[in-house]
Amino acid sequence: MSAKEDKPETRLISEGRMSAEHFGAVNTPVYRASTILYPDLAAIKANSQPYTYGRRGTPSTRSFEDAISSLEGAAKTVSVTSGIQAIGLAILSVCSAGDHLLMVDSTYEPTRILCDRTLKRFGIETSYYPPGDNIAAHLKPNTKAVFCESPGSLTFEVQDVPAIVKAAHAHGASVLMDNTWATPLFFQPLKHGVDLSIQAATKYIGGHADVMLGYVSANETHAARLHQAHGDLGLYASGDDCFLGLRGLRTLAVRLARHQETGLALARWLKGRPEVARILHPGLEGDPGHALWKRDFSGACGLFGVILRPVPEAAVAAFVDGLQHFGIGYSWGGFESLIVPAHIRRTASPFAAEGPVLRIHAGLEDAGDLIADLEKGLKRLKEKS
Numbered sequence: 001m002s003a004k005e006d007k008p009e010t011r012l013i014s015e016g017r018m019s020a021e022h023f024g025a026v027n028t029p030v031y032r033a034s035t036i037l038y039p040d041l042a043a044i045k046a047n048s049q050p051y052t053y054g055r056r057g058t059p060s061t062r063s064f065e066d067a068i069s070s071l072e073g074a075a076k077t078v079s080v081t082s083g084i085q086a087i088g089l090a091i092l093s094v095c096s097a098g099d100h101l102l103m104v105d106s107t108y109e110p111t112r113i114l115c116d117r118t119l120k121r122f123g124i125e126t127s128y129y130p131p132g133d134n135i136a137a138h139l140k141p142n143t144k145a146v147f148c149e150s151p152g153s154l155t156f157e158v159q160d161v162p163a164i165v166k167a168a169h170a171h172g173a174s175v176l177m178d179n180t181w182a183t184p185l186f187f188q189p190l191k192h193g194v195d196l197s198i199q200a201a202t203k204y205i206g207g208h209a210d211v212m213l214g215y216v217s218a219n220e221t222h223a224a225r226l227h228q229a230h231g232d233l234g235l236y237a238s239g240d241d242c243f244l245g246l247r248g249l250r251t252l253a254v255r256l257a258r259h260q261e262t263g264l265a266l267a268r269w270l271k272g273r274p275e276v277a278r279i280l281h282p283g284l285e286g287d288p289g290h291a292l293w294k295r296d297f298s299g300a301c302g303l304f305g306v307i308l309r310p311v312p313e314a315a316v317a318a319f320v321d322g323l324q325h326f327g328i329g330y331s332w333g334g335f336e337s338l339i340v341p342a343h344i345r346r347t348a349s350p351f352a353a354e355g356p357v358l359r360i361h362a363g364l365e366d367a368g369d370l371i372a373d374l375e376k377g378l379k380r381l382k383e384k385s
């Protein structure tokens with residue numbers, strides 16, 4: 001257990017440990033359980049057992065959720081099987097039929113699809129606001145929640161979260177935030193007034209590209225309704241996946257420091273290249289979101305965008321397909337470097353890109369090796385241009 005004054009780096013190591021209950025084992029073992037036995041009928045009647053049924057939690061889920069609550073400063077954390085499930089759960093725990101949800105236009109694309117398709121079917125109406133806007137102008141009488149993601153997916157605009165919280169709360173609306181980019185190590189949404197903090201733990205918390213996991217952390221006012229929706233919907237995360245999430249958590253600080261350093265090194269190098277029109281990375285001096293990022297965040301992860309100068313598709317393919325150290329694949333936050341084309345879809349605010357947009361994840365490889373790989377790739381791009 002951490003003391004009140006302990007830093008997040010210490011909490012990552014010391015929270016969620018249950019060694020005394022597990023013969024001194026440092027890590028809580030994996031619990032695979034459905035049935036949990038009671039000693040007698042009196043125990044059922046008293047309903048005071050810490051564990052009652054697999055879906056309602058085991059020491060594996062409790063270890064993970066306790067550690068996360070400590071990091072997030074949360075009253076309650078619930079784990080689920082993916083980031084998108086965490087997003088759906090957070091929205092369903094505050095919005096009902098007839099409510100309006102105000103969503104940032106730079107949101108993760110599957111979040112948009114969830115809102116425009118399934119949530120719409122259940123009578124929750126979503127509209128989108130440009131990421132830089134004062135949200136007050138976009139609130140409606142029936143706005144029940146404002147959903148932000150900062151920096152935004154693919155375009156990396158930083159939002160003024162405290163200003164959003166102020167306007168939303170003045171209106172009586174809850175604030176939900178997808179904080180996957182920063183992780184609770186570099187930004188703590190609840191400490192900035194957000195009500196529900198959402199994380200795709202699939203990314204940096206898992207950290208090894210081998211687990212699908214998500215969670216939602218709530219402040220005091222939202223804890224009961226989050227707990228209820230999680231239980232009503234029958235959501236849970238497996239003991240194996242919580243074990244992997246917790247294992248990733250222990251090394252999050254050292255991994256993120258390296259992802260940050262390499263991400264910035266690649267972004268700075270790419271910025272100086274004639275083939276590149278613009279870099280989308282709030283940690284870079286001169287980025288439109290840099291001042292806000294500096295004010296609110298304590299670091300940057302390894303994910304950023306690159307806008308190339310206009311070139312034919314074949315030139316982009318020659319660049320990307322021949323890279324040795326960058327896998328072509330969705331997701332990010334693992335130990336490995338990745339690159340994918342970014343297809344940006346906006347409905348409230350057009351995003352003007354000078355040329356093709358790529359998203360890069362800087363992994364834990366040597367930064368010099370990655371730069372050498374990119375340099376050879378840009379040579380191929382030039383030859384095909």
Ligand SMILES: Cc1ncc(COP(=O)(O)O)c(C=O)c1O
Pocket residue numbers: 081082083084085108153178180181200201202203212213214331332
């Ligand atoms: C910002 C963001 N939020 C949420 C998710 C969804 O996470 P998951 O794939 O675990 O559902 C992703 C996945 O790419 C993401 O990039």
